[in-house]
Amino acid sequence: MLALKVENIKKIYPSMQSKGQDVLAIKDVSLEVRKNEFCSILGHSGCGKTTLLNLIAGFEVPTSGKIECAGKEISGPGADRAMVFQDYALFPWLTVFDNIAFGLKIKGFSTLDINKTVTRYAALVGLSQFITHYPHQLSGGMRQRVSIARALVVDPTVLLMDEPFAALDAQNRAMMQAEMIRILSEESKTVVLVTHSIEEAINLSDVIVVMTRRPGQVKEIIRVPEPRRMVEDTPAYLAIRRQIRDLIAGEHEVSEVV
Amino acid sequence: MQTIIFFKQFRRLAFLLILLAAWEYASRFILDKTEATLLPPPSGVALGGLELMKTGEIWKHLFDSLSREFFAFCYASVAIPLGIVMGCFKWVNEQVDPLIEILRPIPPIAWIPLSILWFGVGNSQNQFIIFLGIFFPILINTIDAVKNVEPNLIRAARCLGAGSWGVITRVVLRAALPQIVTGVRIGLGVGWMALVAAELVGANSGLGFLINDARTVLRTDYILVGMLAIGLIGLCLDRLIRYTAQKLMPWSRALNA
Numbered sequence: 387m388l389a390l391k392v393e394n395i396k397k398i399y400p401s402m403q404s405k406g407q408d409v410l411a412i413k414d415v416s417l418e419v420r421k422n423e424f425c426s427i428l429g430h431s432g433c434g435k436t437t438l439l440n441l442i443a444g445f446e447v448p449t450s451g452k453i454e455c456a457g458k459e460i461s462g463p464g465a466d467r468a469m470v471f472q473d474y475a476l477f478p479w480l481t482v483f484d485n486i487a488f489g490l491k492i493k494g495f496s497t498l499d500i501n502k503t504v505t506r507y508a509a510l511v512g513l514s515q516f517i518t519h520y521p522h523q524l525s526g527g528m529r530q531r532v533s534i535a536r537a538l539v540v541d542p543t544v545l546l547m548d549e550p551f552a553a554l555d556a557q558n559r560a561m562m563q564a565e566m567i568r569i570l571s572e573e574s575k576t577v578v579l580v581t582h583s584i585e586e587a588i589n590l591s592d593v594i595v596v597m598t599r600r601p602g603q604v605k606e607i608i609r610v611p612e613p614r615r616m617v618e619d620t621p622a623y624l625a626i627r628r629q630i631r632d633l634i635a636g637e638h639e640v641s642e643v644v
Numbered sequence: 645m646q647t648i649i650f651f652k653q654f655r656r657l658a659f660l661l662i663l664l665a666a667w668e669y670a671s672r673f674i675l676d677k678t679e680a681t682l683l684p685p686p687s688g689v690a691l692g693g694l695e696l697m698k699t700g701e702i703w704k705h706l707f708d709s710l711s712r713e714f715f716a717f718c719y720a721s722v723a724i725p726l727g728i729v730m731g732c733f734k735w736v737n738e739q740v741d742p743l744i745e746i747l748r749p750i751p752p753i754a755w756i757p758l759s760i761l762w763f764g765v766g767n768s769q770n771q772f773i774i775f776l777g778i779f780f781p782i783l784i785n786t787i788d789a790v791k792n793v794e795p796n797l798i799r800a801a802r803c804l805g806a807g808s809w810g811v812i813t814r815v816v817l818r819a820a821l822p823q824i825v826t827g828v829r830i831g832l833g834v835g836w837m838a839l840v841a842a843e844l845v846g847a848n849s850g851l852g853f854l855i856n857d858a859r860t861v862l863r864t865d866y867i868l869v870g871m872l873a874i875g876l877i878g879l880c881l882d883r884l885i886r887y888t889a890q891k892l893m894p895w896s897r898a899l900n901a
Contacts, residue, residue: 443799443803444802444803445799463799463802465803465804465805469799471796471799473796475794475796475799475800477800477801478819478895479819479893479895479896488801488814489804489805492804492805492806492810492814520894522895536800537803540805
């Protein structure tokens with residue numbers, strides 16, 4: 387079953403100046419993500435991968451093409467496509483508990499249900515001890531855990547992640563990737579992740595979508611042979627990393643020629 | 645240890661105490677009698693203050709001034725919803741902004757002549773002047789606060805299922821609150837200054853009236869007591885709001901800096 391279907395998406399940003407050129411950000415992008423599949427979108431910065439994610443989230447409207455989530459065409463943002471942001475975007479005036487509870491309160495859950503659910507998800511991301519803290523009292527990694535719990539709690543059809551670990555240092559990033567694998571093993575989810583890290587994509591994904599330079603197009607879709615069980619420095623790992631690196635490096639040369 | 649702390653506290657006041665002592669000395673031993681009437685020594689001012697407290701006069705003026713400030717603030721708080729609407733809806737901002745930009749630079753005091761003709765001498769006129777002082781700082785800060793809400797916070801709320809109304813009540817209002825409070829603080833300060841000016845010319849009570857009335861009978865000690873009271877109340881108002889806001893919004897970096 388398809389969780390997400392993107393069909394021939396094109397996005398043009400009108401120019402800010404009256405005589406300036408319109409910017410074609412992405413074109414002819416089509417992709418399908420199956421239920422409980424982890425899909426990474428990989429590409430250079432400025433290749434339109436975040437634009438694509440914003441279109442899926444409904445923050446922006448495609449110039450043409452359509453996006454279906456669980457068979458329904460999307461119109462605007464919704465809790466079926468909760469997003470985890472690079473800068474966490476936690477509500478600073480809410481405690482960890484209330485941040486995680488945000489989506490449930492909007493859905494009108496009872497206090498009892500909210501307590502139960504939030505407690506469960508706080509434990510899932512390893513923050514049970516910190517539910518009364520405010521975001522500014524937490525480290526970057528902990529904030530991102532809150533953000534992940536806040537998005538998971540509304541049970542989205544697709545979980546969207548916009549370079550979620552890019553702001554963390556190397557150790558924390560590796561740890562959060564391992565955490566993400568653990569969380570997904572306990573709580574199956576369809577995920578679309580935007581990243582510029584080849585290793586992150588290989589470690590986490592079932593499917594990797596490599597994008598071209600602007601205007602962003604799908605260059606290649608690669609299936610990871612043993613999703614989330616790839617061991618670094620094994621021949622299989624090195625092979626797939628080599629393959630992706632070549633794809634992306636090829637993009638680099640093309641753009642320099644132009 | 646106790647004494648060290650005591651001395652550290654004391655050290656901060658040293659310069660102030662030296663100044664007061666010099667003033668006392670000058671007023672008693674250097675100035676002649678006429679001049680000393682114009683600048684009574686601190687002890688004289690303190691005595692004047694005690695006198696005013698005993699007769700209860702100062703409390704009456706204080707209460708009148710504070711209640712004017714309070715009522716004017718209640719009216720002026722309409723600036724908060726207006727500012728939110730202006731910050732959220734571009735077309736409202738387009739229509740209202742020119743009006744506000746023209747009215748805002750006019751100092752509240754410039755409205756005194758017209759307001760006396762409109763409202764006569766008394767509470768309404770005073771409140772109107774104070775209202776003008778409070779209104780604009782709150783409005784400008786509210787608009788600014790709403791416009792500067794982190795866009796990703798709004799997106800986060802939207803993708804967790806919040807509609808437009810939910811975004812305004814659950815995100816915009818909360819995120820803007822610290823700066824709105826700053827607007828209230830500035831507003832109450834400006835309003836308090838405007839109040840005294842309004843009372844100087846258009847009132848039969850209040851601290852502004854007290855100091856102007858004392859002038860006509862040459863009670864400079866009362867004038868100084870009144871001025872001191874104005875300063876202290878202004879300080880207390882500001883501290884009170886800041887303290888309350890810090891307690892209510894422990895998460896705000898702007899307020900707790």
